[in-house]
Amino acid sequence: MDCKDRYIELYTVQPEKIADFIRKGHCHYAKMKYIEDKYGDVKDVFLNAYHWYVRQASSIVERPEQAESGIWTFVNKQYTEQHPGYQVMKLRVPVEEAVFFRMSDWNKVLNLRYVGKTKEEEDAYSEKLEKYGITYEGEVCETPFYPQLKRELTASWNNLFRFDQKVKNGGPVEFEDMQAGLWCIKTEWVAN
Template sequence: MTKDRGRERQEEKETGQKKTVRLYTRQNDKTLYQLERDGRIINQRIYVELHFGDIAPLFLDSYDWFTRKASAIVEKPEDVQAPIWCSISRENCLRPVPGTVVYVLEVPEEQVIYFDDEKWDYVLNRIYLPKDKEDQEKYKQHLKELGVVNGFEFFQGRYKGMYPEEERRIQESWNRIFDIDRWSVFNVCGNIWEIRREWVLRIVHPGEDVL
């Protein structure tokens, strides 16, 4: 992962020998009961399904892929089935709306899975994620040589099952979401596997400012 001065500007502090980072995440307000009861909040696959509703099947494979890859970066607790999406800045975090709250967290950096949210769109759309513009042009030429018109249809469309090697090539390209070429509060996310009670600095309700 690329580190630069942009990362140094991220809100962080030293706590003993552990560096911590400030994260922000909007969650359903029912998680307040989970936090009170269990001392932690975790995500389950069913919550992703409920969140996306009818279009959930289009995204679940991508979320399952992310979960597998992210667990190789930060070990996943056995009872967790999906990560918790977080913003690294209050400027870019989702504001609380009715039925939700925003958790302001101070999390040990070793627990954070950083990735490029702009690159994540390629995973959601299940298309090839190029390294750079040159690689993108080479891939376009590669599709022409295959006789493929639409690179969106390898996993769900006219080419499904026809090009298994191409499917593997695309999936391998998705690993680049963890390579952060440009560090900013607008494209970098920091996911975690759980919210622990001791990490919660503040709970922001609708109508309150995220400070």
Template sequence: MEYIRLYTRQHENSLYELERTGSIRNKSIYVRLHMGPDADYFAERYRSFVAMAEERIPRPEGVEYPIWCAISKDTARLPIKGELLYCLRVPKDQVIFFDGQKWDYVLNYLYIPSDELDKSAFKQELQARGLPSAYNIIKGKYAGFYPDLEEKIRASWPRIFDIEEPSRFRVQANLWEIRQEWIEDIIYPGEDFVQKTQGKLDAFGQ
């Protein structure tokens, strides 16, 4: 079995869930608490991700949202007060990899082109309809007026899982849960992340 090291920062209370259940899972209430006034927007966007991701790796019963992870040490979010950094070693077949830049298109309800030719063709299609861009087609002043374009935009979103550039700054990873046996280290605020993970190389040899 092939493994990969991942890194994710979680609230310190996740330790209690880990001790109680043997795993850590993301819940809608956590998303709402973390996102504050933007919670409704992000919850709706995350549901889109869930629908696409569970077609690739089945979502365990009871899991509401995935857990975001970095794939390299230099893109990991270091621990801060009230939060811990989990250093994981996970079977690759349990990881949902995606392109973080393409995910920004989904967050903004935009079309993800398959290549430059497709990008140009979609732009021409918008111009032929008198539309300056894809903004506001799904949400905003054009919502509901172009159902065929909306369908085309939504159908492009699974392309976030097509990774052409395996860069640690673009590729991100999601897990449905963190299992206890996947945890190699837990970094607490003030601890030396580099020293504590020395010799445990990430996917980029760091």
């Protein structure tokens, strides 16, 4: 990961129509409708996670009114997936405009799992669940039977952002799966 002059190179995958829209001088904002369309029948679980992300990330980088959700970008191009009708876009973004987190941690939030600061912390939470006979972490969110465990689980999601300030301060980040959420993509950020 390379931060130069308070800018960082990021990669995103966008539909060709949106990539063209951006390149023609427009600013692109994500809408919740994109998420609803992507996840279809299981959208409610994902929408809860995305709404949580929007609330939390807004306290890190101010969210413009037009932005309903974050736009995912990646520090490492290898994490972009190429599909017909989509383009990989290279961006040069001011670090202050991005919210940094690990892709693997975001997947834990999406799957209603605990996000520990360390593996030991995650293992301790798993052991606690075993004592209750819970084999699927998401059960604590999907049933009303474990309010304390649910509070612990959802509070752990704030650990998603534990690397944000380190990246912004130019510190080394040892994870290849670092992502950044942006509230928009501006034309002047397009590097290719």
